[in-house]
Amino acid sequence: MLRLTSPKMALDGKIAVVTGAAVGIGEAIARTLLQNSATVVLLDVNDAAGKAVVEDVTKQYGEDKALFLRCNVESEEQIKAAFQKTVDTFGGIDILCNNAGILNESEWEKTVSVNLLGVVRGTYVALQHMNKLTGGRGGVVVNTASMAGLGPLVSCPVYTATKHGVVGFTRAMAAASAVSGYGVRCNAICPHFVQTDLITNIKSKLGQFSHLDDATNQMMENTGLLTVSEVAESVLELVMDETKNGDVLMILKQGKQYITFPSMQ
Numbered sequence: 070m071l072r073l074t075s076p077k078m079a080l081d082g083k084i085a086v087v088t089g090a091a092v093g094i095g096e097a098i099a100r101t102l103l104q105n106s107a108t109v110v111l112l113d114v115n116d117a118a119g120k121a122v123v124e125d126v127t128k129q130y131g132e133d134k135a136l137f138l139r140c141n142v143e144s145e146e147q148i149k150a151a152f153q154k155t156v157d158t159f160g161g162i163d164i165l166c167n168n169a170g171i172l173n174e175s176e177w178e179k180t181v182s183v184n185l186l187g188v189v190r191g192t193y194v195a196l197q198h199m200n201k202l203t204g205g206r207g208g209v210v211v212n213t214a215s216m217a218g219l220g221p222l223v224s225c226p227v228y229t230a231t232k233h234g235v236v237g238f239t240r241a242m243a244a245a246s247a248v249s250g251y252g253v254r255c256n257a258i259c260p261h262f263v264q265t266d267l268i269t270n271i272k273s274k275l276g277q278f279s280h281l282d283d284a285t286n287q288m289m290e291n292t293g294l295l296t297v298s299e300v301a302e303s304v305l306e307l308v309m310d311e312t313k314n315g316d317v318l319m320i321l322k323q324g325k326q327y328i329t330f331p332s333m334q
């Protein structure tokens with residue numbers, strides 16, 4: 070078959086925004102999108118790490134392929150400014166990965182603000198630029214949920230609630246977009262445990278449920294840890310497959326599975 074473009078050129082000309090991109094899963098998502106020729110804007114509150122990633126990838130992919138902007142997803146004002154800077158610099162937004170997230174059962178209101186409200190804020194502001202009905206060119210949003218978006222994580226009730234919310238919001242937003250003709254697909258990933266900073270020192274993050282850290286650590290031991298690259302490849306699958314809208318991809322060490330939900334009809 071004659072390939073018009075190499076596989077690694079698939080996202081050439083596409084502009085992606087990734088939140089929580091300075092380290093961990095977000096960094097891997099940004100790097101994977103760059104490997105496939107997208108231009109990537111990395112948003113995070115960790116300036117030093119974010120700028121270091123951009124400095125590194127610029128050596129590999131050239132100038133003007135990556136940009137770091139400080140942005141706290143708890144602030145609609147900062148999200149609006151970052152997305153406008155993206156559009157002003159690169160001409161639009163085609164891909165949004167709402168990835169930023171924390172785990173803190175003590176500061177549970179902050180956890181809700183970052184993990185769930187941050188995804189809503191990012192999606193709604195991005196739609197102002199991506200929605201075909203308002204001058205956008207369509208695109209795709211991929212939200213980072215978690216296995217805790219599909220089943221209860223006994224030691225993290227609020228984290229579980231935020232991730233269930235991300236799954237529900239994603240599926241409803243996908244349906245609203247399809248019925249309305251926005252041209253924007255919305256999907257979610259639900260990774261199990263991944264080797265990142267988030268799962269270090271778990272006991273210190275469980276607040277009143279710190280006595281349940283053994284159960285969580287046992288789960289991690291039983292399931293094993295995913296790598297950030299394994300997760301990023303799943304995000305790429307949801308970005309590239311234009312048939313995916315409202316899809317929820319569960320990612321386990323032993324493989325990936327699209328989740329089916331009860332019919333609402």
Ligand SMILES: NC(=O)C1=CN([C@@H]2O[C@H](COP(=O)(O)OP(=O)(O)OC[C@H]3O[C@@H](n4cnc5c(N)ncnc54)[C@H](O)[C@@H]3O)[C@@H](O)[C@H]2O)C=CC1
Pocket residue numbers: 088089090091092093094095112113114115140141142143168169170171183184213214215216259260261262263264265266267268
């Ligand atoms: N590590 C794991 O086992 C799993 C993590 N997840 C989710 O994956 C996403 C990424 O987490 P990890 O890479 O594991 O964590 P991480 O802690 O390694 O990285 C999170 C990144 O998000 C940034 N961030 C935090 N709050 C922010 C805010 N208010 N605004 C902007 N950026 C902010 C941090 O500075 C950091 O760079 C999170 O949504 C998390 O809930 C989902 C399933 C498994």
Ligand SMILES: CC/C=C\C[C@H](O)C(=O)/C=C/C=C/C=C\C=C\[C@@H](O)C/C=C\CCC(=O)O
Pocket residue numbers: 172214215216217219220221222224225260261262263267268271285319328
């Ligand atoms: C301490 C938290 C560490 C990391 C957070 C991260 O988001 C993560 O990996 C969370 C994993 C949570 C797992 C929670 C419950 C798991 C339940 C499963 O055993 C069953 C749940 C869903 C099954 C879905 C299905 O098979 O249809």
